[in-house]
Amino acid sequence: MKTKRDYQHTRLDQNFLSKDSSFRFRCTECGECCRNVPREDKIILSPVDLYRAARYMDISIQEVLGTYCDMIPGGESMLPLVILKERLDGSCSFLKKGKCTIHEAKPLACAMFPLGRIAFLNDVTGEHEFHYYLEEFQCAAEKDTPVRVQEWLDRFDIETYDECIRLYKRLGGVCSRLMHEAKTLEERQEMFQTAFFLMYAKYDKDQPLQPQIEQNLAFIQSMYPDGSFPRKN
Numbered sequence: 001m002k003t004k005r006d007y008q009h010t011r012l013d014q015n016f017l018s019k020d021s022s023f024r025f026r027c028t029e030c031g032e033c034c035r036n037v038p039r040e041d042k043i044i045l046s047p048v049d050l051y052r053a054a055r056y057m058d059i060s061i062q063e064v065l066g067t068y069c070d071m072i073p074g075g076e077s078m079l080p081l082v083i084l085k086e087r088l089d090g091s092c093s094f095l096k097k098g099k100c101t102i103h104e105a106k107p108l109a110c111a112m113f114p115l116g117r118i119a120f121l122n123d124v125t126g127e128h129e130f131h132y133y134l135e136e137f138q139c140a141a142e143k144d145t146p147v148r149v150q151e152w153l154d155r156f157d158i159e160t161y162d163e164c165i166r167l168y169k170r171l172g173g174v175c176s177r178l179m180h181e182a183k184t185l186e187e188r189q190e191m192f193q194t195a196f197f198l199m200y201a202k203y204d205k206d207q208p209l210q211p212q213i214e215q216n217l218a219f220i221q222s223m224y225p226d227g228s229f230p231r232k233n
């Protein structure tokens with residue numbers, strides 16, 4: 001039987017772009033996508049986004065989380081998700097005078113737009129592989145300028161962080177499994193807090209990021225070596 005992921009894969013597969021291919025796009029910098037983020041298109045952040053923003057603003061990752069982010073519970077994954085905080089008027093809290101105040105270090109999802117990216121787990125290598133596609137969008141952008149996918153990714157060094165994102169996804173995978181494994185409310189609360197801490201908060205912007213994610217992954221694996229909660233008899 002086909003899983004939801006198979007269908008998603010099949011649907012997107014037809015539209016995946018190779019890095020040598022081109023699309024047509026020119027942002028007119030109207031700022032509308034930062035002023036009026038549709039509710040269903042929340043920008044979900046990873047520790048890479050938090051790290052880049054913290055270094056750019058020279059504040060701690062915990063301060064970025066507290067000032068510029070919100071946390072929502074994930075659906076199927078049961079994980080905490082960190083999203084960009086919106087002001088009451090619906091604008092992103094990084095937007096000032098119509099400009100993104102962290103433009104050079106903006107979240108990867110913002111930097112990649114109108115490209116979207118999806119990661120599939122390769123069952124053979126056990127690694128996540130990234131696939132790029134063109135988001136369906138309607139905005140004030142012009143479609144008069146050809147852009148190569150690779151050049152678009154290079155503008156913000158997107159691929160520099162690929163290994164960090166792969167590790168973060170593995171960390172999320174372990175935390176999600178444990179969330180599903182938790183039986184009691186107490187276990188769920190404990191795991192939710194642990195997941196938030198390891199996935200987003202336990203990072204120092206002044207240290208290299210990749211070893212910190214590796215450390216957090218190793219920690220959760222050592223806490224629950226069987227991938228499950230120890231049961232009390």
Ligand code: SF4
Pocket residue numbers: 033034084092093094095099100101102103106107110
């Ligand atoms: S982070 Fe910057 S680019 Fe992204 S929505 Fe906010 S203001 Fe816009």
Ligand code: SF4
Pocket residue numbers: 026027028029030031032033034139140141142
């Ligand atoms: S043209 Fe589109 S992508 Fe560019 S700022 Fe406006 S809404 Fe955002």
